[in-house]
Amino acid sequence: MAENKRIDEPTGTETVGHEWDGIEELDTPMPRWWLWTLYATIIWGIGYTVIYPAWPGITGYTKGVIGWSSEQEFRDEVAAATERRAPVLRALAATPIERLPEDSRLLQFAIVGGESAFKQYCVQCHGSGAAGAKGYPNLNDDEWLWGGDIKAIEFTLVHGIRNPDHDETRFSMMPAFGRDGIFSSQEIADVANYVRAISGQDTAGDSARRGSELYAQQCVACHGVDGKGDREQGAPNLTDAIWLYGGDTETIRETLYGSRYGVMPRFGERLDPVTIKMLAAYVHSLGGGERYVEVAADPEVEVDERP
Secondary structure, eight states, X not given: OGGGOOEETTTTEEEEEEEETTEEEEOOOOOHHHHHHHHHHHHHHHHHHHHSOOOBOSSOBOOOTTOOOHHHHHHHHHHHHHHHHHHHHHHHHHSOGGGGGGOHHHHHHHHHHHHHHHHHHTHHHHOTTSOOBTTBOOSSSSOXXXXXXXXXXXXXXXXXXXXXXXXXXXOOOOOOTTTTTSSOHHHHHHHHHHHHHHTTSSOOOHHHHHHHHHHHHHTHXXXXXXXXXXXXXXXOOSSSSOOSSOOSHHHHHHHHHHOOOXXXXXXXXXXXXXXXXXXXXXXXXXXXXXXEEEEOSSTTOEEEEEO
C-alpha cells in the first residue's frame, strides 16, 4: 500500500494509498489542539490511577496514594448520620412506648423512622400502603385481632404470631372442623350460613338456625355469644364487614373445613428495641391505632389514659 501513496498536487497532502472508484483519501494531520487534548487526557488518566483506586488485582486492587475509597466514604457518612441521630435514639430507648405520645417531636421522629423500617421489613406482606391482602391484615383500619394500642402493637412485633419456638408468641388455634371430622359437610354449610347471617350478609333461614346451635356448642368459647370475638385469644369479630381471608360463603366454608394458620415473624430477634418501637409508632399512626389505657391491679379501676 505504501507504493500507492503520493502527494496530492492541489493540497500538497499525502494520500493514504486507498482508492475507491477513482476517489482517493487524504492523510490530513490532526489539528494540534486535538493532539494536545489527547495527550492531556492520557496524562490525567495516568495521574488518576496513581491517586485513586483503579487497577484490579488477584487479591485486591491498587489503593491509590491518598487512600480514598467510596466504601469508606459511605461508612463515614453513615457514622456521621448515626452520631447526629444518637441523642434522639437514646431518648427513644429511654421512653416507655406507652408514654411516647406525650412527646410530639419524639413521636414524629419515631413515626418517620418506623415508616422507613416498614418499607424494608413489612411491605412484602402488608403492602406499601399497609392495606394488606388476603391472609395479611390491613393495618389502616381499626379492627385488631390482638389489640391496637401502641403497646399491644409493640408486643406483637417483638413476639410475632404463631412462632412455635417462642413461648411468648401470640398464639391461637382454630379447629379444622371438617378435616378433623368435627362437623359434617352439611354442618359446615349451616355454620357458614349462620356466620353470614350475623355479619349482615344474608337473612337467617333454617340452615342458619341449625348453624346457630352448632356455633353455640363449638364456637362461643373463642368468638363469644354475640360473635364479636376475643382479643385475648386472637379470635376475630364475625359480625362486621372486615374479613382476613374473605367473607363469601365458599371462603367461610373453606375456613371452617381446614382452619387458618397465618404466621408473622417475631422481630424481637431480628431488630433492635428502638427500631421495633419506631415500627410500632408508625403502624399505630396509620389510622387505626387505639389509645393506651393503663389499669391498676383491680381491672375495674382505670389509672392512666393517654391519647
